[in-house]
Amino acid sequence: MKKFLSAAIILLMILFGQTVYAADGETSLQSLINQTKPGDVLELPPGEYVGGATIDQPIHIKGEKDVSILSDGKGPALAIQTDQAVIENMTFIDQRTPTDETVYINGKNNELKDLTIQTNGVGIQLYEAQNNTLENINITGNQAVTFAERGNGIDLWDSNNNTIQYSNISNVQDGIYLEKSEENAIFNNEVTNSRYGYHLMFTTGTNIQHNYSYFNVSGMMIMGTEGTNVENNHLQYNQKSIQSIGLLLFDVKKAYVAHNTITNNKIGLFVENSTNNEITLNKLKDNYVGTQFLKSTDNNMYQNALLANVVQGQAERSSNNKTNENYWGDHTRLDTNGDGFSNLSYTVDPFYLTLTKEYPPYQIFFQAPGMHFLEQLFNAPTDQWLTDDKPLMVNPLESVTNEQTYSLYVLCFSLFLLFVSTTIIWMGVKKQ
Template sequence: MSFRGYSRIFLVLFLVSCLFFMSADHVRAVEASDEPIGIPLQPIIDQAGTGDTIKLTSGTYVGPVVIDKKLTILGDGDVSLINGSSDEAAIAINSAGTELRNIEIRQAAGGEVPAVSVKADHVTLDNLSIQTRGFGILLRDSKGGLITNNKIKWIRLEGKLGGNRGNGIDLYNSDGIQIIANQISYLRDGIYIENSQDVKVDNNRLSHLRYGIHCMYVNGSHVTNNLGEYNYTGAMIMGVSDVIVSGNSFRKQNQNVHAQGILLYDVHTSSIFKNTVEGNRVGIYMEQSSNNVLKDNLVLRNYTGVQFLNADGNRFQNNTFIANVIEASATSSKKNQLDGNYWDAFQGLDVTNDGLSDLPYATNPFYQRLTAKNAAYQLFFQSPGMIFLSDLSSGDRADWASDHAPLTKPTALLSGGVAEYPGLVMFAGGMMLLVSILLIFYLGVFRS
């Protein structure tokens, strides 16, 4: 090939390389820009009439947007809305009856800024996927709305649960709201409700949060069938009356010194029943609360099963305690009816064969008091010396938390549907152990 031919090839390669690097620089510039690239959504909303349905085709749209008339906005396919450097909510809903469904929302602004702001009644938010550096969904002075099937999480999963993160769903002065079947993780509080009445919180999944559910002054509300795991506290219920907390499962809240499955503070005339608290530092903690009913709860594998402090006149009945280090403790708590519960550490005597022990069961607070003064004594849990000292320490027996008619058999289901009674679990474990021993024996004889 001639020199001219090589020169042409070199020139072509040089031009291609220049175009490549220019394109790469352009891509980096776009990625570094605070302004996302996509279709502005506000003009589409402005052109629609009141009561219209807007179907957004697959693509990326740009916020922020304000909805000030009744609209139904549906994502038809893979629809995402990006809100970049703006310090406003990605979507602000100010008109009653608005519906928002099937959209992915990325909120880049942090602090107190939400991805979705609602200041209107009877708003429906369904099947939204929200990633936020601030709050997820914020409701203020809103009535009768529905928040369902949404996924809300911190925009990045790494990092500790800092106070700069917002709440997943945050309600204030908003009554009659239904919060159903949402998944919330890696934010501050999963569902925060304050000064709001008749709220329904049902069947939500909450993980890696400070409080999975945080209720303050929410009289007449329902917290039911929720699952909380790996939070500091599963449910914090404070300053309420006539509330139902039922069918929830709060597990593995044990990574903080103040971690609890269910925390009840200043709670009155409420019902807490059929919940499972498993593997928490404290299963159920109750303080300054009175005239509540705690019934049919499964308290399983917690460090402290139930703890009362300045809690008077509560009825604690038909609960099942299994494999807790400290089963129950009560400090400055009077006139609580702690009768008819099952305690796996207690061997009762049922002469009348009515399912209730004729001998009472009193939980000795010696171990708890000792470890509270020096945590190192936890190493001696269930040691012969610790049991001996515990038996000697019975001078204040009248102040112990006592069950005057404990159950001889449990009534609550084991967590996760493993078995109906712990005896079945023991039977299954024994059978597995027997099979293992026979297998080892068989192999040993066979090899010999």
């Protein structure tokens, strides 16, 4: 019923709303907003406008090409304290401190799209805001200062059922930060050159799919959450610190982590203090450490591909995790009964990782014959080893791709045969 009423209100606004055009020489955004009635469209011609404005009624503000909103230095360049407002096609410029918000939202069913934000602080703050949509937002922070002196790109606090999609964020503290929020959707965004690409704290039911995180300290930090869905994300080249991680699951429960590409990070996947998570069909390649478990139990990791990592994996103070049926690029495989699983189990001895953690210079002896001798001489307790009792014979990610390619070839060939057969029959009929 609430959704029906909201749709009805929006329809009435469209039918009866008027278009308001900003007068020449008028530069106060607040003054223009005050002249706009609920349901009206305020069109801004090219130029610079002074912000520090508040929207407290459902209106639509649309900028033409080259519209800039400048902060007045006192508060957010734009504060949205209403429901069902639409803001599109303009640039916000804010040079205040990292704790200041350039755009502030405290309302429901608002839509922000095609915006550019240049900020020293928080690009967009959603505070107790529900069911809002942010689309095609480009946010750039202050590259000249440290991460601690920057604000987050998009920051959600106690905000539920919002959608953030098709946005690009760079040079901020955390690209998209969520805390104490539920059922938010994060789709098709890209974060670069920041501290954490995506940072979840104490959230429930977050859906984070098809996002990119490149050249950050860490790609995706998921902490204190339940029911998080992490699918088809690309977390790559996050190496700005010796502790850089592609994907961290810390104190995470019942997450579904699948089809992610996690490559060229210091640590690919780190699972700590986490339980009952499903981790499958992920590509972990060219990381220093492929996957690492610490004080985690009852997780299920299967059908992942671990390729060309310096250390494929490690488990410490972790028990009852299922780590079978994965593909390990450096495993010597033997399948005597043709069931697709190797008869030889795969075990990761954590000796090298433990040694180089205590004595980093020993990294130069990677794969040296003497290192293998030391592994045999100083074996760690085997209950801390990461073991796969049924390693896959074939990379599951490549096999899926090959099946799809094969199906495409079969379809194309079948269509070709159909075309040839039809042509021959048609030519025969025509000849008669």
